[in-house]
Amino acid sequence: MTDPHLHTLLSLTAADALGAATEFKTPEAIRARYGQTLSDYQPGSVFGFAPGEATDDSQMTVATLLGYARGEGPEGVLAALRAWLAAGPPDVGGLTRAALASGTLDGGARAWAGSGFQSAGNGGLMRIAAVWIAGFRGEALARESAIITALTHADPRCVYAGVFLTALLEALHAGQPYREAAGAALRVMDSLDARRTLLDQGIFGLTTRAAHDAFQKQEREARAAIRARVRSGLDGHLTSQSGYVLDTLEAAVAHARADSWLACIEPAVLGGDDSDTVACVVGAIAGARGLEIPAHLLPPLRLGHTWPGWERGWACTEHFPAVVEGARDRG
Numbered sequence: 001m002t003d004p005h006l007h008t009l010l011s012l013t014a015a016d017a018l019g020a021a022t023e024f025k026t027p028e029a030i031r032a033r034y035g036q037t038l039s040d041y042q043p044g045s046v047f048g049f050a051p052g053e054a055t056d057d058s059q060m061t062v063a064t065l066l067g068y069a070r071g072e073g074p075e076g077v078l079a080a081l082r083a084w085l086a087a088g089p090p091d092v093g094g095l096t097r098a099a100l101a102s103g104t105l106d107g108g109a110r111a112w113a114g115s116g117f118q119s120a121g122n123g124g125l126m127r128i129a130a131v132w133i134a135g136f137r138g139e140a141l142a143r144e145s146a147i148i149t150a151l152t153h154a155d156p157r158c159v160y161a162g163v164f165l166t167a168l169l170e171a172l173h174a175g176q177p178y179r180e181a182a183g184a185a186l187r188v189m190d191s192l193d194a195r196r197t198l199l200d201q202g203i204f205g206l207t208t209r210a211a212h213d214a215f216q217k218q219e220r221e222a223r224a225a226i227r228a229r230v231r232s233g234l235d236g237h238l239t240s241q242s243g244y245v246l247d248t249l250e251a252a253v254a255h256a257r258a259d260s261w262l263a264c265i266e267p268a269v270l271g272g273d274d275s276d277t278v279a280c281v282v283g284a285i286a287g288a289r290g291l292e293i294p295a296h297l298l299p300p301l302r303l304g305h306t307w308p309g310w311e312r313g314w315a316c317t318e319h320f321p322a323v324v325e326g327a328r329d330r331g
């Protein structure tokens with residue numbers, strides 16, 4: 001039996017790699033080109049990823065784990081994310097690039113201020129499973145998820161969505177039924193004072209006072225919106241597969257209810273738009289549920305980028321165990 005954290009990392013990466021072919025496409029264009037099913041890696045990525053190569057979502061998850069292995073906490077994660085970015089990956093979100101440019105823990109808060117406190121993309125949510133994979137549990141998991149999300153995405157919708165997702169992974173791994181696990185994760189989200197956590201970490205401070213105040217003003221509404229979207233997803237509703245964090249969260253909660261790994265992932269892949277990221281989040285949830293990844297998806301699995309600590313040609317099955325162990329030992 002594969003280690004559950006390693007299994008979850010493989011699951012989210014395989015899902016991301018399946019979605020790489022359909023990112024930005026419409027459901028109609030996807031069905032015209034690939035047919036009604038998409039159960040194996042396909043060519044056609046707009047970023048030139050080869051079949052079996054996973055995108056920035058999985059790459060940043062692995063970079064976060066490589067960062068924990070440095071034994072320097074969030075500072076080490078930030079350094080590792082910057083090392084990944086410096087190697088010129090092909091697909092980087094705008095807020096992520098702006099946030100990582102400064103090299104300080106408050107870069108995400110400053111980038112959010114630079115967006116006029118509007119930007120709430122899914123670029124923090126897509127990589128936050130790394131915190132659970134690194135071995136954080138309980139309240140420490142909730143706090144760390146807030147901090148690591150805010151390194152690039154400091155909007156309270158992004159921060160609390162990240163806190164919810166890792167709490168959901170923990171509850172599902174503990175064997176709770178899906179709906180109960182989501183309820184437990186919402187309670188974890190509601191009990192965390194993320195603003196205080198980000199203050200304590202120095203993400204909010206003198207230079208990010210405006211971001212702090214905006215967060216404080218918006219966080220009640222943000223948590224209410226997440227509760228509503230989670231409930232909607234639990235009922236099978238999804239608004240869109242856009243890159244807006246609440247759309248991604250709702251879609252992922254809806255898709256990941258299915259009975260098998262492929263039944264969870266395939267609708268995300270066929271749904272197009274930000275399909276790789278939606279699939280990646282679904283893959284994390286399916287992994288924590290222990291759903292079995294189709295065997296044919298594992299041998300070809302790669303990350304589509306080379307940066308310090310990772311080679312593009314490396315097989316994920318071969319090199320992920322050391323990534324997970326390294327993060328767990330030092331994280």
Ligand SMILES: [Mg+2]
Binds near residue numbers: 055056091
């Ligand atoms: Mg991507």
